[in-house]
Amino acid sequence: MDSSDLARITRFARQDVGRYLAAHPEGRYPAPLVRELARLGAFGATVPAEYGGGGWSRRHVAVLGYELGRAWQPLAGLVGTHLKLCRLVLEHGTPEQRGDWLGPMARGAAVFARAYHEQGLGSPAELRTLVSHRGAVGVLNGRKSWVTNARDADRVVAVARSGDAVVGVIVDPGRPGVAVGPELPRPGMLGVSLAEITFDDYEFDPEREVLGGRWHDLTGALNGHDVTSYAARAVGSADAVVAHALAFARAALDGRTAEAGGAIRLRVGELLTRLAVMRTVWQSLLEADASEARARPDGSEARVGPDASAGMTSEAAKVFCTEALQEVVRVAAALCGGAGYAAPDGVLGRHYRDALALLIVGAPNDVLLSRIGGRALGAG
Ligand SMILES: Cc1cc2nc3c(=O)[nH]c(=O)nc-3n(C[C@H](O)[C@H](O)[C@H](O)COP(=O)(O)OP(=O)(O)OC[C@H]3O[C@@H](n4cnc5c(N)ncnc54)[C@H](O)[C@@H]3O)c2cc1C
Structure with a gap:
């Protein structure tokens, strides 16, 4: 690149x-x-x-x-x-x-989508979606609760239990046995579909269409995956929101009372401070990644995951930045008044609605927090 x-x-x-x-x-x-x-x-x-x-x-x-x-x-x-x-x-x-x-x-x-999650699933071992075999043919049955891009993806990787293994079946949604449910009602994350997918006796070739081959177990890959991208997305959203609020504030200062001007400056200061800390958290995550990569003799890059030895982990950064984003959009809405809440361009409203999903996707923040705490207390 x-x-x-x-x-x-x-x-x-x-x-x-x-x-x-x-x-x-x-x-x-x-x-x-x-x-x-x-x-x-x-x-x-x-x-x-x-x-x-x-x-x-x-x-x-x-x-x-x-x-x-x-x-x-x-x-x-x-x-x-x-x-x-x-x-x-x-x-x-x-x-x-x-x-x-x-x-x-x-x-x-x-373009691939992933059908991993089933409502309330605690770990891959609890998957209710199952693979069975009829002679040389694999058969997939089960239901996945929320699949991003369910309607338009060319292939869907569905995880399922197959004997003692957790496997990933590369599903062709155009073949019989796959049903994409209606669009799920939601406040944000519009445009790209979000729907249930049901597999009803979906037949596949277990050697060619299971990732890594018929019994290849993905449990390790599914537990404790890297959530860096969600921190990055939160900082990007906060940057857009703050830029929007700043443009409003610059235009709005003219002709305001001293009291209103003071309140606007204070809110701008609050937004810039929150954003600066979010960027610092994100940058320190990227620095930790780069320094681990430099330390590797073959020059390959380290996975910054839950077990990264540097202080900042992708879990902590995801939680911090996605929580901070909620406050940034709330403060920006308070600052911009009606011009933020009901503006023709809809920018603030869109970021506000989409931000909520970042608390959940990847892994819910509460799950990440209890993992971080559990590790510190020797329970995770
Ligand atoms: C916009 C959006 C897009 C998504 N896209 C996809 C996708 O493409 N593919 C896919 O497979 N899934 C997708 N999901 C599903 C997503 O991965 C799950 O919603 C998420 O993992 C949470 O699972 P759940 O909703 O079943 O929550 P639950 O497991 O029911 O948990 C609800 C709440 O209970 C608490 N909780 C539960 N377990 C624990 C725990 N161990 N420790 C502490 N607190 C806990 C937390 O507060 C948690 O938020 C998407 C979801 C959304 C909202």
């Missing part, structure tokens, strides 16, 4: 996405934006160059999440999910699966 790729995507995210949203209903699938992101190489960011991807560093992938979060969270969710699945195919796919899928995934010709 060269830095001009990221610069082109940044330009697209900061200019074209806003123009698109101003001209189209927020609830419509943004096919032109997805096509353009594919052309710009965003879908191949985590795919190595030998498979036709950009082979971006983890820092650049995080900046991509930041820019898309700044622009529009549903788009960030669609791309972020796909990029995680590129990594999963790279790390767990058979050589044939890597050869078959990584090229089309990198080009955005095969």
Whole structure:
């Protein structure tokens, strides 16, 4: 990857996405934006160059999440999910699966979604979706509660219990046995679909269509995954909200009473302070990642996950930045008054509604907090 790729995507995210949203209903699938992101190489960011991807560093992938979060969270969710699945195919796919899928995934010709979660699921061992076998044919049955991009993805990786293993079936949603439910009502994260998926005797080839082969266990990959991208998306959103509030404040100061001017300055100071701390937390996460990478003799990059030895973990950064974002949008709404709550451009309202989802996606903040606390107390 060269830095001009990221610069082109940044330009697209900061200019074209806003123009698109101003001209189209927020609830419509943004096919032109997805096509353009594919052309710009965003879908191949985590795919190595030998498979036709950009082979971006983890820092650049995080900046991509930041820019898309700044622009529009549903788009960030669609791309972020796909990029995680590129990594999963790279790390767990058979050589044939890597050869078959990584090229089309990198080009955005095969966009992947993930069907992992089932309501109230505590751990992969509790999955209710099951794989059975009828001779040489695999059969998938079960229901997944919330799948981002369920309606438009080319393939869906469905995790299920298969004997003692937790496997990932690469599902073709166009084949019999897959039903995508109606759009789930929600306050935000519109545009990219969010729906249940039901598998009813979906038949597949267990050697070719289970990631890593028939019995390949994904439990390790599913437990304690990296949540850096959600922190990046929260900081991006906060940056957009603060920029919006600053523009309002600059225009609003003229002709106000001394009392109103003072209140506006105070709110701006509060927003900038919160944003500065969010950026610092995010940057320290990226620094921890980079210093671990430098320490590795082969130059490969370390996974900044829950067990990163540096003080900042992706879990702590995700919780802090997504919680701080709620306060940033609330303060910005208070500052902008009616022009924030009910403005024709709808920017603040959109970030406000989308921000709520960041408390839940990836892993709920409460789950992450109890994991962090549990580890400190020797219980996790
Ligand atoms: C916008 C959106 C997009 C999503 N996209 C996808 C997707 O593409 N693919 C996919 O597979 N899933 C997706 N999900 C599902 C998401 O992963 C789950 O909603 C999330 O993991 C929480 O699970 P749950 O809703 O079943 O919450 P529950 O498990 O019912 O938990 C509810 C609350 O109980 C508390 N709690 C539960 N367990 C614990 C614990 N161990 N420690 C502390 N507190 C706990 C927390 O406060 C938690 O928020 C999406 C969800 C949303 C909202």
